[in-house]
Amino acid sequence: xxxxxxxxxxxxxxxxxxxxxxxxxxxxxxxxxxxxxxxxxxxxxxxxxxxxxxxxxxxxxxxxxxxxxxxxxxxxxxxxxxxxxxxxxxxxxxxxxxxxxxxxxxxxxxxxxxxxxxxxxxxxxxxxxxxxxxxxxxxxxxxxxxxxxxxxxxxxxxxxxxxxxxxxxxxxxxxxxxxxxxxxxxxxxxxxxxxxxxxxxxxxxxxxxxxxxxxxxxxxxxxxxxxxxxxxxxxxxxxxxxxxxxxxx
Numbered sequence: 001x002x003x004x005x006x007x008x009x010x011x012x013x014x015x016x017x018x019x020x021x022x023x024x025x026x027x028x029x030x031x032x033x034x035x036x037x038x039x040x041x042x043x044x045x046x047x048x049x050x051x052x053x054x055x056x057x058x059x060x061x062x063x064x065x066x067x068x069x070x071x072x073x074x075x076x077x078x079x080x081x082x083x084x085x086x087x088x089x090x091x092x093x094x095x096x097x098x099x100x101x102x103x104x105x106x107x108x109x110x111x112x113x114x115x116x117x118x119x120x121x122x123x124x125x126x127x128x129x130x131x132x133x134x135x136x137x138x139x140x141x142x143x144x145x146x147x148x149x150x151x152x153x154x155x156x157x158x159x160x161x162x163x164x165x166x167x168x169x170x171x172x173x174x175x176x177x178x179x180x181x182x183x184x185x186x187x188x189x190x191x192x193x194x195x196x197x198x199x200x201x202x203x204x205x206x207x208x209x210x211x212x213x214x215x216x217x218x219x220x221x222x223x224x225x226x227x228x229x230x231x232x233x234x235x236x237x238x239x240x241x242x243x244x245x246x247x248x249x
């Protein structure tokens with residue numbers, strides 16, 4: 001259920017040589033194929049695509065519309081109850097000779113009522129579709145625009161924690177908590193998050209509760225060590241023949 005870009009993208013011949021499609025729409029189509037997960041759809045937001053290709057959201061909307069008008073993709077949008085605000089948006093690929101894994105939209109499936117969509121990642125409250133929540137958290141908390149490599153690495157971490165016993169929800173919570181710890185320490189780098197996750201994985205901390213308990217114990221040990229060090233310093237300073245330069249720290 002995780003959306004993550006593959007190393008390869010596909011542009012079928014009919015899309016590649018369609019003279020009525022903007023060149024950018026062809027590139028966007030290839031990105032959608034790279035993001036399309038095993039269920040045949042992706043849920044990346046317009047904002048994600050716009051930042052990826054350094055264009056405006058309206059340009060992305062135009063490219064998506066051109067692809068849908070030519071029946072290369074389908075978009076299914078779920079609006080929040082009683083409003084026009086987008087809650088979920090899924091993009092699926094129509095079958096092509098070089099890409100026949102995704103069925104077209106079924107009769108009766110909802111069709112988008114307009115092209116105005118929110119600028120955040122979609123499904124950020126859905127447990128089984130937790131990747132957009134992680135990406136949204138990353139980009140809104142000072143880490144910057146996430147690279148495809150870091151995005152994929154975070155999802156590998158989700159998979160790794162699931163392998164040692166986490167549920168889907170627990171794995172996403174643990175990875176998100178690692179980012180929170182990095183924020184608390186004002187070190188907003190993937191390498192720092194990665195080091196935290198390596199430590200937690202080695203200790204087989206498979207839930208947010210286990211991580212929280214471990215971090216509380218670690219903080220208490222550090223405080224105890226600091227208190228002990230301060231007491232030793234006081235002892236040295238109370239000895240008249242010991243100077244500051246004689247201290248081992």
